[in-house]
Amino acid sequence: MTTIHMKKVPLILVLLILGGCAALFSQERDRGWTLNGYVKDLQSVWMQDIRDPWVTWTTLHNRLDFRYAPADWVNAVISARNNLVFGELITSYPMLATTADRDPGLLDLSWKPGHGASYLMTTQLDRAFVEFSRNKWNLRLGRQRVNWGIGLVWNPNDLFNTFSYFDFDYEERPGSDAVKLEYFSSSTAAMQLVGKLDSAHQGTVALMYRFNRWNYDFQWLVGTTPTDLVIGAGWAGQVLKGGFRGEASWFKPRDGGRSQLVATLDGDYTLRDGWYFHGALLFNSAGTTGKAGAGLIMPESELSVKTLTRSRISLFAQAAYPLTPLISLGMAGILNPFDRSGFMGPSAEFSLADNASVMILAQVFEGQSGTEFGDYGKLGHIRLRWSF
Amino acid sequence: MTRTRIRHEMMMLPHYTSLFLLGLIPLMGIAQGMSATEIIRKADDKTRGKSSYGVLSMTIERPGWSRTVEMKSWSLGTEYSMIYILSPAREKGQVFLKRGTEMWNWVPGIERMIKIPPSMMMQSWMGSDFTNDDLVRESSIVKDYTHKLMGREMVRERECFRILLTPREDAPVVWGKIIAWVTTDSFDSWMSEYYDEDGSLVSTQHSYKPQRMGDRVIPTEMVLIPADKPAQRTVLIIKEMKFDQALQESFFSQQNMKKVR
Numbered sequence: 001m002t003t004i005h006m007k008k009v010p011l012i013l014v015l016l017i018l019g020g021c022a023a024l025f026s027q028e029r030d031r032g033w034t035l036n037g038y039v040k041d042l043q044s045v046w047m048q049d050i051r052d053p054w055v056t057w058t059t060l061h062n063r064l065d066f067r068y069a070p071a072d073w074v075n076a077v078i079s080a081r082n083n084l085v086f087g088e089l090i091t092s093y094p095m096l097a098t099t100a101d102r103d104p105g106l107l108d109l110s111w112k113p114g115h116g117a118s119y120l121m122t123t124q125l126d127r128a129f130v131e132f133s134r135n136k137w138n139l140r141l142g143r144q145r146v147n148w149g150i151g152l153v154w155n156p157n158d159l160f161n162t163f164s165y166f167d168f169d170y171e172e173r174p175g176s177d178a179v180k181l182e183y184f185s186s187s188t189a190a191m192q193l194v195g196k197l198d199s200a201h202q203g204t205v206a207l208m209y210r211f212n213r214w215n216y217d218f219q220w221l222v223g224t225t226p227t228d229l230v231i232g233a234g235w236a237g238q239v240l241k242g243g244f245r246g247e248a249s250w251f252k253p254r255d256g257g258r259s260q261l262v263a264t265l266d267g268d269y270t271l272r273d274g275w276y277f278h279g280a281l282l283f284n285s286a287g288t289t290g291k292a293g294a295g296l297i298m299p300e301s302e303l304s305v306k307t308l309t310r311s312r313i314s315l316f317a318q319a320a321y322p323l324t325p326l327i328s329l330g331m332a333g334i335l336n337p338f339d340r341s342g343f344m345g346p347s348a349e350f351s352l353a354d355n356a357s358v359m360i361l362a363q364v365f366e367g368q369s370g371t372e373f374g375d376y377g378k379l380g381h382i383r384l385r386w387s388f
Numbered sequence: 389m390t391r392t393r394i395r396h397e398m399m400m401l402p403h404y405t406s407l408f409l410l411g412l413i414p415l416m417g418i419a420q421g422m423s424a425t426e427i428i429r430k431a432d433d434k435t436r437g438k439s440s441y442g443v444l445s446m447t448i449e450r451p452g453w454s455r456t457v458e459m460k461s462w463s464l465g466t467e468y469s470m471i472y473i474l475s476p477a478r479e480k481g482q483v484f485l486k487r488g489t490e491m492w493n494w495v496p497g498i499e500r501m502i503k504i505p506p507s508m509m510m511q512s513w514m515g516s517d518f519t520n521d522d523l524v525r526e527s528s529i530v531k532d533y534t535h536k537l538m539g540r541e542m543v544r545e546r547e548c549f550r551i552l553l554t555p556r557e558d559a560p561v562v563w564g565k566i567i568a569w570v571t572t573d574s575f576d577s578w579m580s581e582y583y584d585e586d587g588s589l590v591s592t593q594h595s596y597k598p599q600r601m602g603d604r605v606i607p608t609e610m611v612l613i614p615a616d617k618p619a620q621r622t623v624l625i626i627k628e629m630k631f632d633q634a635l636q637e638s639f640f641s642q643q644n645m646k647k648v649r
Contacts, residue, residue, distance in 0.1 A: 038477075038478070270507045385478075
C-alpha cells in the first residue's frame, strides 16, 4: 500500500507543477505540444433537511489536458483529473475512500495518492489515447470519450459512457478503454465502429452511422453490451426554429429476459432577448409507476443507459436568462410524475474575468421517503473556476 | 448559459466581419459614374473575397469591464464558414461550422457535435452591441436593399460616398434603413449608421487603421457603438487575414471540425 502511494505522489506533483508552468508560460507549447486545463474550488454542503445536521466539504479540482500533435495525421492526448476533497463529508463517510480509486476501465488509471480521516486525494487519467487520420479514415486507440448522445439531458444512445445529470462538476465525463474506427463518408456523414473492454474484461461493440438529410441530423446504431443486444436511433433538427431532438434505444437481454425501450424527446427555444426555455421527457419501459426510490445516489460506475431513471417517465424543464453579459441565471427541474418526487436546481454564474468565473448552485430534492428523489436531501455549492 | 450563448453567437462572427469590413480593394478612378449599388457591391466583394482566412479578436467594452474572444476563421463565399476559438481558455478548441443554413458546434472536451437550432442564432452576442437576426438569415447588403447615392462627405479625413440603403419589401432584415459612408478612393466601409423601423438611430460603426492584409488594404479595426449607450463599445480587430485562399467546399466538413487547430 505504502509503496503504491510512494509511486503515485510524484506523478501528481509532476502534473501539478506542469500545470503551474503552463499557466505561467501561456498555453501554447512549441513543436505541437499544448497544455490546457483548469483549477476549481468547490465548496459544498449537504443536509437531509435544513433543520438536520449540515455536512460540509471542499473539493479542489484540477484538470490537465496535454496534447501532442507532431504531425497532421497523428496526435496523442493525456488528461489528468486531480481531486482533493476534505471536510466533514470524508470524516462522516469514511467508506468513500475505499471505492475512490476503483477504475471501471480495462486499464487501472485511477489512484488514491493520499487519504486520512479528513481528506481524500484522487488522480485519474480519463483520456489517454493516440489518434491517426488518413484521408477519410480516423483511428483512435486508448482511453477516450465516445459520445453518441444527442439530447441535452438524457442520452439513451450513449452506450459507451453514461453520466448522471446531477454530477455537474464533471463536464468532460469519464472515458472508455476503446478502439474507435471512424469513416467520414461525406462532409456531414460518418460511420463509427467502437469496441470497448471494461475492468471485468467484458466487451461492448457497436456500429453507428450518422448522416444529414432535410436539415436534420440522423443516426442509427446496433451493438452488443455485456448483457444486451441493442438497436438505437436518434435525430437533431428544428421545429419552428426551436431545437428538436430525440433518441431511442431498444435492449434485448441475452439471458432471455424482457426487452426494454429507453427513449427521450428534447426541445429548446431561445427568445431574442436571451430567455432560454428547455424541456425534455424520458421514457423507460422497465420503469415503475410506483415509488421509484433508489435508496442512495448510484455511483458513476453503476450508471447505465438502462438506468437513466427508475421511473416509467421522467420530465425535465429549464429556463435561463442572461441578466447582464456577465451574469446568467438558471433554473432546472426534474419531476417523477408518478411518485411526485422531484429536483430543483437554481443557479447563477458570474464571469469574473476572461478566464475566471464563480457559480452558485443549489440541488434541492423533494419527495416522500422511498420515492425517486425523496431521500437525497439538499445540496448547496459555490464554485470558483480558473481556466488556463 | 453564458457558455452556450457565447458558443452559439460565435457562429455569427463571419457575418459581423463582412458587415464590418464592408469595403476595400483599391479601384481608384473607377468610382466616377458608378451606381450606388455598384459601390456597395464593390465594398462587399472586397471584404469577402471568394474565400478568406483570418485571425480576429472581438472585445466587448463596458464601463468597468471588458471581455475578449479570439478566433481563427475560414470562409468560402457566403455559404461556408468555420471558426476555431483560440481564447478564452474555457472555450478554446471549440469549432463552429456553417454550411448553407445549417450550423454545428464541436465541443472537444466532451467529444460532442451539437446541431445549433435557428432560434439560438437570434440572440445578441454576449448581450453585446450587435443584433444578428438579419445576419442569421444571411441578409445581403447588396441583394436585400435598394441603394441611393446621397452625395459625398468627408468623414475622419477621408472622402466618402454617402449611400442610403432601404430594405426591399420582403427582405428578411431588421433595419429600417442604413446610411453607409464608403471611401471614394478605396471602397472602404468607413462609417455606417443603423436605424430601426421608426427611423431612430440604433448604432454607429466606425472603421479604422487600414493595413495590408494579403492582397489588399482593409480597415483592421471596427468599432460599434450603440446610440443610447455611448459608453459601450464592441471592438473587432483583424490580426491577420488572407483572401482568395485555395479553400474547397470539402474543407468545411465535420471531419475537419475535429482536426482543425
